[in-house]
Amino acid sequence: CPEENRNELITHKAGFDGVDQVKVNKILKKLEESSRFGQLKAKKDAELQEKIEEQRRIFERLQAQDLTFVKSRVEHCINKVEEDRDLSKYIVCVDMDAYYASVEERDDPTLVDKPMGVGDSAMLCTANYTARKFGVRSGMPGYFARALCPHIKIVKPNFEKYTAVSQQIRTIFARYDPNFSAMSLDEAFLDVTNYAQSHNQSPDDVVQQIRDEIRGETKLTASAGIAANKLLAKVCAEVNKPNGQFRLDNNKDKILDFLRDLPVRKICGVGKVSAKILNGVLDIHTCGDLLDKLVYVNMMFSEISFNFYMRISLGIGSSAINTNHTRKSMSTSRTFTPTNKVSSFYKTLRYIAEELARRLDQENMEGKTLSVVFKKQSFVQFTRQKILTRYISSRHDLYSYSRAILDKEIPIS
């Protein structure tokens, strides 16, 4: 589902003029509390809060200390990572607007201007902009959406159609960067440096042209961000959404200015939990705050996390598009209505084994580590895995080995 901001209560966001935020949040809170999913979430929230308070106490002790040597260590890290700064490329992130919903509107004009979502009563992949005015969001259960907006039309997704449209836009992308990298059906990164230079066009014009071609050939709108690297281009794609584009100059000072007041949550890779931890422990809200407090980030987080946050705060990211990756795992999963019947576990497992075997066969792959994921009625999940003595891929092997793993857990409490 190609959408942003899923599963979160509404904050202050453009396009929410008509919404009674207080009312919306009240309805959502009630629905949340009355579902098992919401109850688990509340429990996890409480655990996170506790962890944050513990970390906060550590931070407060740290503040009393002389961190001069840490400061010089961090400065050294910054100088080192500055060598990675590449301002020579024009990287573009293209993202279709409310993708699935827009395709459905295009093909059924009676849906236009009406609140609509794509998905089912369990989950909405996408909501159109009219539905968003009611507080409906992508990634929200469809029955939540109905509570917020009783007249919402919920349309079943039609993936063949979305894939076909995706083919069309990818054909367009290839004309501008044969090496482009598709992140999902509706989103891609392109390096338009060569195209802009050889056609003597500004990157802005190139991107406008790409978006015009998308509009012309699919009757759908896209938004885009242009910047020196993927990290920044991705954020820029949101700035003038929908149906807009934004370019951030390939200039270090401009980049730091742009980041100064940008909430860390906007950065790809900083999710809800990380943002909460940064906020609650170190009072970090924006990327500027992050830069100012790198010394503490260095003290409080792992080396890997510190490096990640340091690069964010400096706006340093990868400008490489063609990172051809090889698959490391393949999985199939299904959620079914809660039951204790072992026979129904076996039935689902057989189905899953068949599907996985088929997909493994398609890609001519085998696996040696087998994991079984269990989900309970409470939504608590757990995993059991086993490294096999040989590589497997047949539906029979998948079923019998995973059934052995399953049987060891029965009865599940």
Added chain:
DNA sequence: GGCCGTTAA
């Protein structure tokens, strides 16, 4: 090595 949690689309 095994498992959990986070993130993203």
Added chain:
DNA sequence: TAGTTTAACGGCC
């Protein structure tokens, strides 16, 4: 009535 699916990676024990 009803809260997904897939892939990757970090952290902890």
